[in-house]
Amino acid sequence: GHVDHGKTTLLDALRETNIVSGEHGGITQHIGASEIELGDQKIVFVDTPGHAAFTQMRARGGQVADIVILVVAADDGVMPQTIEAIGHARAAEVPIIVAINKVDKHGADPMRVKQALLEYELVAEDFGGDTIMVPVSALKKEGLDDLLEMILLVAEVQELWADPDAAFTGVVVEAGMDESRGPIATVLVRNGEVKVGDVVLCGTAWGRIRRLNNWRGKSVKSMGAGYPVEVIGLSSVPESGQVMTTVEGVKEARAIAEARADTSRTEQLEGSARASLKDLYRELGELTVKDLNLSLKADVWGSVQALEDSLMELNDELDEVQINVISKGVGEVNESDVMLAVASDAIIIGFHVGVSDAAERMSETEHVEIRTYEIIYEALEDIQAAMVGMLEPIFEERVIGHARVLRIFRISRIGVIAGSVITDGYAQRNARMTVKRRGETVYEGTLQSLKHFENEARRVEAPNECGISTNDFRGWEEGDEIEFRADVEIPRKTIFKSAR
Structure with a gap:
């Protein structure tokens, strides 16, 4: 659902823990998977970030889910990210349950929400449709049991199943680098069972599992189908949305991972060789393009991907600035990041990460800018400003000003000076001027000499008096009207789609 419509608060109320206060700006920034028991049945919730920049992460949330709960605030109604979430659920071909939240608030109107959703072909049961819509209040914990019952009902109708005896397959929900434990991946087990000691392969990452933790962080020996588990023991950080499988041994895992890495490198080289229109215009000399080189570091891959996607959207909005993501990775900003930034003249953007002392010292001596952020739209707004x-x-x-001639002075060796008063704006040396007499233009040229009292002046503002002269025109008369024009820098205004 839309940002601030209460997704995390609702999940919080369901599992009676509190993580909202720990999130920066009250916006959920990482996908978190958790379990809720209802009698002898369990429901696994994947909490997807609500922020616009995390469209990608939310899209992956749709791919790993069996049911999507669309949270719509009863007072706010259908908003841009609500529509986005509907699109993701449809793309994943997943049934939707609508939780109409904040029904306890003043101005709440669940009926208006139901009517607004008709436009997106989500028709409530009381409107003769088949979309389940449940009014809830996450804050007052009202309607939560109804919501859980409806989830189980939809699951029963869908006949959802997994094969516990099949070979293990899982989907990476989130992954990151932990300083003490190394690469960590949160995986949703889709089929089979994963055990400590298994050799697994996920994209270009591989390894023998050293440890498994359940969603509460407690160590477990194995995890079956339908549950989230934290996997420790991988060679590198996999990307969110990748599929994890088991293989026979370490040799086979390493060989497959290396072959995949080679393929990935080849694809990247081919991609960088393709000329964009922007590059073409640059070569033809029709467009002066400036490069903004960035190095991205975040605590988890999902954030890196979301940040890069948002930056590429900004890049498409402005032809004259080219954003180049020179490197990206997870973990704190280190010396090698700074060295790369020096070589490529890049700015380092850190999201939810610290900066090592050595990197801090090196950045000062090498004059490399490191900017760290806790909220993604603040990073995007700064990049917009830089662009x-x-x-x-x-x-x-x-037109910068006007003057009226009061007296004429004829001075030998200097010529004719028009003693004038600036009536509005200002006059400046080398400005273009038009002299009019009784409405007709008598001279157009350049203001060559401008005096204030006895001194040469660069600029004289209203309502001061000044002496004006030019070699090209000596036929001044009292009462002549002068208009001054000059080239003025116009502030560049670029309308970006809001980062928020």
Whole structure:
């Protein structure tokens, strides 16, 4: 659902723990998987981030789920990310249950929500449709039992199943690097069983499982189908959404992983060789493109991917600035990140990560900028500002002021000076000027000499008096009206789609 519609608070109420207060800005930033027991049945919840930048992570949440609960606030109604979430659920071909939250709030109107959802072909049962919609209040813990019962009912109708005797397959929900334990992956077991000691393969990551933790962080020997588990013992951090399987031995796992890594490198090289329109225009000299090189570091891969996707969207919105993601990785910003930034003239963006002391010292001596953030839209807003700051200035001829001639002075060796008063704006040396007499133009040229009292001046503002002269025109008369024009820099304004 949409940001701030109460997804995490609802899940919180269901499992009676509290993680909202620990999230920066009250926005859930990582996918978390948890279990809830209802009698002899268990439901696994995958809490997907609600923020716009995490569309990718939410899309993966849709792929690993059997049922999607769409949370819509009864006071806010259908919002942009609500529509986005409906799209993801449809793409994953997953049944949707609508939880109409915050029904206890002033201005709550569940009926308005149901009517708004008709547009997206989600028709409530009381409107003659088949979409289950449950009014709830996460804050007051109202309607939660109804919601859980409806989830189990839909599961029963869908005849959801997994094969406990099949070979193990799991989907990576989230992955990151832990300083003491190394690469960690949260995996949702889809079929079979995973055990400590199994050799697993996931993308280009592989390894023998050293430890398994359940969703509460307690160590377990094995985990069966339908449950989330934390896997420790991989060679590197896998990407969210990748499938994990078991293989016979370490040799086979390493060989497959290395072959996949080679294929990935080849694809990257082919991708970088493709010319974009922006590159083409640059070669033709029709577009001056400035490069903004960035190195991304985050605590988990999901955040790296979400940040990169958002940056690429920004990149598409502005032709004159090219965002290049030079490198990306998980874990704290270290010396090698700074060395790479020096070599590629890049800024390091850290999200939810610290900076090692050595990297901090090196960045100061090498003059590399490291910017760290806790909330993704703050990073995006800063990048937007940097992009606008890199744009070439635009100059436009504007009227900068007017003057009226009061007296004429004829001085030998200098010529004719028009003693004038600036009536509005200002006059500046080398400005273009038009002299009008009784409505007709008598001279157009450049203001060559500007005096304030006896001194040469670069600029004189209203309502001061000044002396104006030019070699090209000496036929001044009292009462002449002068208009001054100059090239003025126009602030560049770029309308980005909001990062928030």
